[in-house]
Amino acid sequence: MDNLFLIFLSSFLVNNVILMRFLGLCPFFGVSRRMETAASMGISVIFVMTLSTVVTWFLYNYVLVPLELVYLRTVVFILVIASLVQFLELFFKKQLPALYSALGIFLPLITTNCVILGVAFLNIDNKFNLISGIVFAVSAGLGFLLAIVLIGSIRERLENAPIPESLKGLPIAFVIAALMGLAFFGFAGFLGLSL
């Protein structure tokens, strides 16, 4: 129980996937100009990441390890995630059209998002069991949501700010990310752990 809480805090705040681990930067800067789209992207990521972590965990431990095919994991994981995303898209379109219209355009983008594959790999590398793996994926996803919503709202406010001409757009977003990263370092102290 204690351990699960540590995993949660660690991957949600202390080792935030974006600001500390540098995973999923493309959507982080690509779709963070408006807060609402940022939030939709974040929710899609949580959803897909949790599912794909569970699926890849089962595949790794019950198919790849017994058959001694561990070296195929990169190939297998990327194909599984790509097809999972396609499947989810079709499923939403048919069964949950409301959700589809909200998240639809973000789903295909997620396939090339390294945070999904990265978390699946980290989950295996850390040798988590199924429950810890799910907690890890959900809290990493929440961390992504938090970071992308924060930067989305900051960038909305900066729209009319007097920014130096050459720093407009992406560069200033990187500066914001740097400052957010520094702020997140504050969390590192309160657990005294690094996972």
Next chain:
Amino acid sequence: MILVIAIGLCPTLAVSTSVYNGLGMGLAATFVFVFSNMLISSLRKIIPDNLRIPIFIIIIASLVTIIDYTLKAYLPPLSARLGVFVPLIVVNCGILGRAEAFAYKNPVNLSLMDGIGTGLGFTLILVIMGTIREILGQGVWMNIPGVFDGFKVFGSAFTESSVILFILPPGGFLTIALLMGLFNYRRKKNG
């Protein structure tokens, strides 16, 4: 150059804490760029149009597995420091992008040159970032752990109280922000 900055961001920021890490990552990615371009270009008449993306992904993923295991076997310390970012070369959008935009439409020799060029461009950015961050963050340049201590750029007083910020994650964001700002500034000035 700016193209390389705008895509493949995650590895760029994560592994550019020192020149050695940057160089290792850059060369690993160059290997994948070159061979994926060559393979895809030589198979371009056989690959059916509507199945091309999954086939590209399988080719790239196999190459990434090769480089991942090679690094693990011959350079285990480097492999440990690059960590999960070696298998993540597979989702570096730049590689799939070049396969789709160039290798699928051009003959093998041109695709080979394109792969070398793109890969070395990526390596160059990583080395520049690594240089800035290593010099400011540690006061040395080209430190290879266990082999070579690196050139001392500033006196020992600096090494003891260096700007640690630059080897920490926020320093990566800051470095690339300023590099892109500089790039924009120069481009505007030159029209």
